[in-house]
Amino acid sequence: IAHARIRGGRRAESRFMVCIMSGARSKLALFLCGCYVVALGAHTGEECVAKHHEAESYVAAVYEHPSILSPNPLALTSRQQALELMNQNLDIYEQQVMTAAQKGVQIIVFPEDGIHGFNFTRTSIYPFLDFMPSPQVVRWNPCLEPHRFNDTEVLQRLSCMAIKGDMFLVANLGTKQPCHISDPGCPNDGRYQFNTDVVFSNNGTLVDRYRKHNLYFEAAFDVPLKVDHTTFDTPFAGRFGVFTCFDILFFNPAVRLLRDYKVKHVVYPTAWMNQLPLLAAIEIQKAFAVAFGVNVLAANVHHPVLGMTGSGIHTPLKSFWYHDMENPNGRLIIAQVAKNPVGLIDAENATGEMDPSHSKFLKILSGDPYCEKDAQEVHCDEATKWNRNALPIFHSEMMYDNFTLVPVWGKEGYLHVCSNGLCCYLLYERPTLSEELYALGVFDGLHTVHGTYYIQVCALVRCGGLGFDTCGQEITEATGIFEFHLWGNFSTSYIFPLFLTSGMTLDVPDQLGWENDHYFLRKSGLSSGLVTAALYGRLYERD
16 A cells, blocks of 8 residues: 655545555556655645556546635626636636646546535526537537537536547536426426536547436436436547436436446546545445446545545555545546456455355354364354344444444454344454444434435444444544454345545455355455444335
């Protein structure tokens, strides 16, 4: 792991950019990483470049943007005033494109709401909206044909940036589309307003658009009448899919893009407010890459005071990311990314000598007591059964959901806890005990705060203090080291492995997979204290 610490020597957990190689097997190709800081006026960019064989990779960039916001987004303003604000953000975008171009970047992704901001009403956002013709109907290069459509100044600037940087460019903006009163879905003001991602090719052509489907309390925008399943093909990496922020938690369009459209790469503009222990931005981005075996290019806005930070270039085995709750500046992340992402080795194709802990896990899962042969005698471990039954069961709120938990005490153990139809299990060993409380928690039900969706979760978490009621609190530091198997009898195949260690550090499981109708996560050799290890299942059909 190579850490590039930002100037000033502050504590790593709140102020860092990391490039990491994590994998299930050492036979993976070596990963070379160089990180350095470049000055961009008042804004700094940091690049971290992984070296792969050029024929097998492409160079990608994401920019975490400290967007310049409207001082009063509820106030009515003119188109000219709106353009003045948006051009300030676009000036910064252009700086990043030119820096990325010097590094050979072939595709760059900018965040959701990065150009216009947020917290508008439907009326107050109107001057910030560009007209958007359908790329499926109209082939258009806004930079070369600027007068073809009115109110397209932002699209024109983005198109010209793509040409100037000679790269594919993905950005997010607000768009408008007039509709007729005969359209039954047409709003009363006679127009649709969409939260829109746009994709430009390196010659400035508007390749495609994606209109956000799963809005997150965005009163200024409409939900498209039909879900956009937006993909675009590139000469350097094949097919990419596009979705935005909150979409990552839902079947449409995110899962369907990967299932039905053979997408291996995802561009993901987001404006994500972190919520620990289960839904930090980099945590869910990485989990999506691991769960589906794809590359995720995720660009977040940077507003630490609002809890908004966390961008990254994630493959199933490697991540470059930026998470910083102190530094006010944005960050440019650059990495060389494999064209064909390699996934984790799962239970069915894992090879090599089985370690004792995995053998014990398989014995437990098969229903047999764990037995060891010592000389001519066989000893079966009944202590695990006693340990499991003696522990107190308690409830605590985590992510606004009422989790059922058991404490994780002692240097080793085998625990289980159930809720509704889901039972979660933990088999663990600890080299040393720490002055911290850990707990194994389960939730199987409908999440109803800040969105409504059905989840099944098995989570090993560090609690905020030593009291049971602190389990589920937001913490970023931990010292507890574990070797463990975490598993559950999930009734969904859509399971996201969430894995954070101390200092907002991403980690990757050694193994994931199904065994005897249970989904499991296995990990040994943590490099820092465990904050969260969770299996986050989504039952989309129960939403």
